[in-house]
Amino acid sequence: MTExxxxxxxxxxxxxxxxxxRAAEADKPRAVLGLLHGYADHSGRYTHVMDFFAERGITxxxxxxxxxxxxxxxxxYCDKFEEFLDDAAEVAALxxxxxxxxxxxxxxxxxxxxxxxxxxxxxxxxLRGILLSSPYFGLALAVPKVKRLVGQLASRVYxxxxxxxGLTGADVTRDAERAAAYDADPxxxxxxxxxWFFETLAAQEHVIAQAPRFKLPLYVSFxxxxxxxxxxxxxxxxxxxxxxxxxxxxxxGAYHEPLSDPDWADVADAMSQWILARV
Numbered sequence: 001m002t003e004x005x006x007x008x009x010x011x012x013x014x015x016x017x018x019x020x021x022r023a024a025e026a027d028k029p030r031a032v033l034g035l036l037h038g039y040a041d042h043s044g045r046y047t048h049v050m051d052f053f054a055e056r057g058i059t060x061x062x063x064x065x066x067x068x069x070x071x072x073x074x075x076x077y078c079d080k081f082e083e084f085l086d087d088a089a090e091v092a093a094l095x096x097x098x099x100x101x102x103x104x105x106x107x108x109x110x111x112x113x114x115x116x117x118x119x120x121x122x123x124x125x126x127l128r129g130i131l132l133s134s135p136y137f138g139l140a141l142a143v144p145k146v147k148r149l150v151g152q153l154a155s156r157v158y159x160x161x162x163x164x165x166g167l168t169g170a171d172v173t174r175d176a177e178r179a180a181a182y183d184a185d186p187x188x189x190x191x192x193x194x195x196w197f198f199e200t201l202a203a204q205e206h207v208i209a210q211a212p213r214f215k216l217p218l219y220v221s222f223x224x225x226x227x228x229x230x231x232x233x234x235x236x237x238x239x240x241x242x243x244x245x246x247x248x249x250x251x252x253g254a255y256h257e258p259l260s261d262p263d264w265a266d267v268a269d270a271m272s273q274w275i276l277a278r279v
């Protein structure tokens with residue numbers, strides 16, 4: 001039977017705003033998985049996946065990163081990308097405490113995938129492997145040149161300028177019910193802050209350039225009809241990664257959220273098998 005826990009995370013390893021955590025504990029766990037959500041996203045949208053993993057002996061611990069979901073902090077804003085690496089450190093501390101000696105893995109979706117990869121490069125930990133779902137290493141949506149120039153200037157003089165992301169539920173999943181829930185979710189937000197956007201661009205360039213230093217076992221799942229993240233940039237990171245153990249899982253016809261698409265259980269099953277094969 002799966003045990004659920006959630007609540008504010010106020011006692012932080014690294015100083016920062018109070019975050020929020022969720023855990024789905026397997027009855028007889030064989031591994032522990034940390035989970036980092038995407039931008040304008042939150043951990044509550046992954047409870048179905050966490051329960052799926054728990055039924056297969058994988059305990060999952062997820063957080064709402066700063067400025068997202070039920071965590072404190074300005075919505076979708078950062079002064080420096082490294083602030084999200086501090087949040088990744090919180091996931092690492094929670095999973096290591098939960099693991100009590102069990103193998104630990106990390107799963108990041110979209111922006112959380114970028115954060116997970118950057119965190120592994122910045123601070124190597126005793127992870128058994130990293131899984132990335134549609135990692136945001138490049139933008140698939142076309143940004144008008146004028147909008148990009150305005151945003152670049154604003155990042156310096158008015159970093160909190162919020163520009164419409166133009167993203168809807170129909171852009172991230174083919175599941176009509178989940179798409180409607182995405183649009184109606186009060187914890188989501190439809191904008192991107194100028195400073196966040198350009199800090200993220202710099203982080204993307206850095207992570208792809210440093211891919212040869214990435215040595216952990218790596219699993220990447222990516223939909224071929226992703227309207228948000230650029231599949232070619234994810235493949236650049238994957239091909240360049242120095243890992244001797246890496247798996248590219250390309251999902252034909254899938255949108256940006258393979259774990260919310262109609263066949264999400266197939267993706268979650270492939271992930272759980274990959275994890276358990278490395279326990």
